[in-house]
Amino acid sequence: MTPPLTAEPRTEAVVSVRGVGKSFGPNVVLKGVDLEISSGEVVALLGANGAGKSTLIKILAGAHPDHTGEVLIGGEPARLSSPTAARALGIATVHQRVREGIVPGLTVAENLAFDELAGGGASWLLRRREVMSVARRAVEVLDLGWSDAVLRRDVATLGISDAQLLVVARTLLQRPRLLILDEPTSALSSAEADRLFGVVRQLRADGLAVVLVSHRLGEVDAIADRAVVLRDGRVTADVAKPLSWPVILPAMLGASAEGLKATVLEHDTPETPAPERKAPDGDRPAVVRLRRVKLLDESPPLDLQIYNGEVTGIVGLIGAGKSELAHGLFGSAGWTAGTAEFDGLARPPRTPGEAIRNGIYLVPEDRADQALLPGWSIQRTLSLPFITKVSSRVGVLNGGSERDRASTVIEKLGIVARGPRTELNELSGGNQQKVVVGRWLVEQARLLLLDEPFRGVDLGARRDIGDQVRAVAGAGGAVVVLSADVDEVFEIADRILVLVEGALTLDSPITEVSRDDVVRAFSGA
């Protein structure tokens, strides 16, 4: 084993991780990790899906006290025996699944003051003035600009990005020494991400140590002082700024790094032209025609067509109506007005079951709530389209073919798992996402709807999913990719549509627009 590439030794380590290991049963996930994090530096923790990043940060957050090796905080051995113990030692973590950090039924102010005041019992909720004063302090920490009227609103009225900022602000009130941000921008627009990173830079200047877990290499480049790469449970590179991608990528991905450098370089040159796509053919049959559909209560009616044999990329931020569009087409939600015609169907699907039986598949944005079934294995999850199709007949699933299908998807999408029967909740987040996307790639779709399919997946998986999605279109199916990330859409789509507050502000072949056009379409110019 060659030693990792190492940056200059640091001084003032806030946290030192020494020879840390962790297994889940026979599965050895971390194999002697060493890491030093100093005050006033932002360390990016990089690695492919399943490399062990979440496991390492969970150890630091006190969630896996049964690890081996040791963690020193401020030079002293630390017992990270529980999340409370970790917080008391100054380690604060903002987890990826933001909604889990929000207490439903409380106001925005009560959520902001929660960690500070909710020590025992519920009586703190009666101390309204104190709650408001803590909440205002939290608002100031992040310069959120929320008025008292916003603070008094039910927390459920916040969109996902504001909820994210709320959790970060609340965490910072605890004045941590080390702040761990686990994919903090996955639900944020680029302006919101910039705002968050502005705050991180300020915190760094104040001496905070930050660990950032991210698959977005552009943002890592912009903010990280150092990148530590994990691969298969080991540190394979530890490099200081300026970050060298030719060193980092192979350390992350091994041999499969070849061919991905171009993708990464695009982050440095946002004006790189879109890859070559076929010219749209004017006579293509539309598989779906929407007429005067209102996606949101307040939005104007829109007309749009989705064509066979192409990937339609729909860019929209949260609140743009893209999930409403996807659920409407899938029969899992209705629109307030308008009609939809589906080629070859007497009527649009009225339920997801009807959609699936007709070859219309949806990978929803919120995979944890809507797409994963607790206790199900990879194999079971991948047979879901098949189960739905045969449920009206007497059908017995053949375990052998189920296993074969699962093995094919595992191989095609590079899913890191012990085998087809591994339960989904044993997989890393990105690998779960690959299964959820993969199950709708098992059978050729008439219409495949993918809402944020690349969120949380690594570069290799992004390429593999992209290849599979293009294969569905290549075989004559229609694919719709909905995303808040313009670069993702440029990478995969033949046609790009921009949605702003339920209105279509751009509809063009990808070869005829630049990123600037897309940005202008966002601003309504």
Ligand SMILES: Nc1ncnc2c1ncn2[C@@H]1O[C@H](COP(=O)(O)OP(=O)(O)OP(=O)(O)O)[C@@H](O)[C@H]1O
């Ligand atoms: N509770 C668990 N039981 C069994 N195995 C687990 C469990 N949690 C994680 N693992 C395994 O540990 C390995 C590392 O997972 P981890 O979540 O740390 O990866 P990651 O680098 O964070 O990936 P991602 O980028 O997909 O989030 C994976 O192979 C995963 O299957």
